[in-house]
Amino acid sequence: MTRRAWVRLDNASNIFLAARTDADPKVFRISAEVDHVIDPQLLQEALDATYDRYRLYHAVLRSGVFWYYLQESDLRPLVTAEELHTCAPIYQADRRRLLFRVMHHRQRIILELFHALSDGTGALWFIADMVTAYIRLRHAGQNPPFPDIGEAIDPEADRGRVDAGTLPDDDAALPAHGLIADSFTHYFRRRRRHLRSVSESAFSRAAAPVLTGDDDVRSSPSRPWEIGWMRRRSSKKVYRVRGTRTPDNRTRAVELTMPVKEVLALARAEGVGLTIYLTALFFESIRTSSGDLGKHRSLAASVPVNLRQFFPSTSPRNFFATIRVEHRYGEGADDLGSVCRQLDSQFRPKATPEALERKLRKFIRFERMPVLRIVPRPLKDVILKLVNWSSNRGLSIAVSNLGRVSLPEPADSHVGRMLFHVSAARPQLCAISHAGLLTISFTSPFIETGHIKEFARLLTASGIEVTVAAARVTEAELAEGKR
C-alpha cells in the first residue's frame, strides 16, 4: 500500500476551517502583472516545475476524529483562465482537491490559496518562484541559463532563506511525516529549549498565536497594567461596519494603484510606518463614510504580523500573529497625525519579538492542554467558531500589508504591480508593493464602496495619483459592463 505522508493541521489553521462562511471562505489571492498577455502553456510548465518543489502544495485536507490533517496527494494543478470571482471557495469537505488554484487573466498571473494551507508570505514564495520560472521560460534563449529557480525571496523572509541555506542539518529537520520541510522547527526548538513543551510540533506552537488576538495578554501577570486596559476595553463596544451583502456572497474587491514613494513619504511625515499610516487613513475613511460613527465611537483593526521577521523560518505554513489596535474618537485629538501616533504607540510594544514570544508561549500552552486535545473535531470546530465570533465582535476592520516584494531577475523587470486580495468578513485593506507601485486592495462582504471613496479622496487630496480597478459584483454593474 502507498502510505501517504501526512501532518496534523495545527489549531491556528483550524480556525480557518471553523470560521469559514459562505461570504468569507478564508481564501486569499496574490497576483502579479507582467508586461505581456499570459501564455497559458508556459504558465502551466512553470507551475509544474514550481509545484514539484513545494511539497506542501501537494496536500489535500482530510478530517480525523480529533484533528484535521494534511495528506500528500498525486493530484496535479491545472492552470485555468480566470472564470471565478476573486477568492472563490476552494476547500469543500469530503472532496479531495488541492488547496490552491492558479489562474491567468490578460497580463495577470493569479494564485489563490485556502488560508489553512499557508499565509501571505508562504504564498508569496510560491508565486515568486512560479513567475520567475514563467519569465525564464518565456525569455529562454534571450538570457543565459540560470542554475536553479527558487531564489525568489520576499524581503521580509530574507533571513529565513539564508538560514535554510546554512543549516547543515536542514534535511534532518524534516518532520517524521515528511510532508513539510520545516527547518524552522529545528531552529525554534533549539532557541527555546528551556520551555517545557518542546516535545512535538514546534510549528504548531509557533503558528499558534493567530488565534489569540489579545486573550493571552489578558492573563499575563507580567503586565498588570494591560489587564486593566483589557477590562476597560471589553466594556466598550467598537463600531462595526454594516452593509448590503453582495448577491451571491462574492467578495467585493476594489484595487487602488499608486506610486509607493509618495505614500511612504506621507507616512514618514507622520513619523510612522506604512501599515500604521494606512490603518489610520482607513479609520478616518470609515468614520467619514459612516457619518461620524454614531453610538459606538471606537474603531479597532486587526493587523497580522509576519512572525518570520522575528523568528526566521522557511516553513511555508501559516506563521503569523495578529495585533489589535484601536482608536476612540471624540476623546482628545482625532486628526490623522494624532491617530497615527496613537496607533503606533499601541502597535510598537506588541510587535517586538519578546511580546510576540510571550504570546506564542501562552497560546501554545492553551493549545496543548490535554483536555482540549481529546475534544472531538466537530466540537473543536464549534469552540473555535465561538472564539472567532467573540473576537470578531471587537473588530471593525482588518489591515494586511505584505510589504515590498522584490523578485530575482529576469522576473523583476518584467513584472509590474502585484496585488493581494483576502476574502473578508469585514471591510479589509490589503497592501503590497512592487516595481514602485503600491496596490491597496479593499475587500468586503458588502457592496458599499463609501469607505473606499473616502480613502481614495484622502490620498488624492494629498496629491497622489490613484488608479482604480474594480470587479463588478451587483446585477446592475454586470449589466452595465455588458453594454
Place this chain on the structure above:
Amino acid sequence: MRRCTECAVDIEGSWTQCPLCTAPVAGEAIASPLPDVPLEFSRRRVLRVLFLTSIAVILASYVAQLLFSRGLAGIGVLRSVWLGVITMWLVVVMAVRKRRNVAKGTVYLVVLVGLVCVYWDYLTGWRAWSLTYAVPIVCACSVIALLITVRVMRIEVGEHIIYSGLTLLLGLAPIGFLAFGWVTNPLPSSICGALGCTLVLMRLARGPDLRHELAKRLHL
C-alpha cells in the same frame, strides 16, 4: 483611461460610472484587469434545505408508525407501502450524500438498512425475520460488494481501509445473534459470520496499514 473628476482618480475598465462614487466618468475606456464574472447561485443551500426536510419527513414517518397498532394484522398494505417508500427515500438521500466515498457510504447503508429492518420487524410483531435473514444477508452482501468495488474502482487502501474494516466488523455481528439465540434459522448468520471471520483474518495480515491509518485518524 477613464477618469472620475469627483474623486480625482483614473479608472481601469469600461465603467460609465465611478465605481466609488457613481458619478459619471469621462475618457477612453481601457480593458479591465479584472474579468466580469456572471452571478452564480450555489445549489448548496437548496441541497441543504432538501436534505433537512427529507430527514424530518423520514423521521416523522417512522415515529408515526408507533401511533398505530403493532402486529402483522395491523400493518396493512398502505403502511407497508408507506414504510417502503420512506426507506427507499432514506437510502437514496444517504447514497447521494455519501457518493464521494463508496466505502463510507456502505457502512452507512448497512447500519441504516439494518436498523430499519429491525424496526420494521418490531412493527410487524417481532418474528425475528430481520435478525435471522435481513441483517445477515445485508451484511454479507455489503462485505462482498465492497471487496469487489474497491478492486474495480481501484480505491487506494488508505482511502477505504477504515470503512471496509468497519463493514467487516458489522459482518461479525450475526455471530452475536447466533450466540444469543435471537435467530429462528441459523444458516444466514452462520454464512455471514464465517465470511466475516475469514476476511478479518485476511485483513489482519494488513495490520501495519490499518495501524498507520488509525494512528492518523485518531491522532491526539
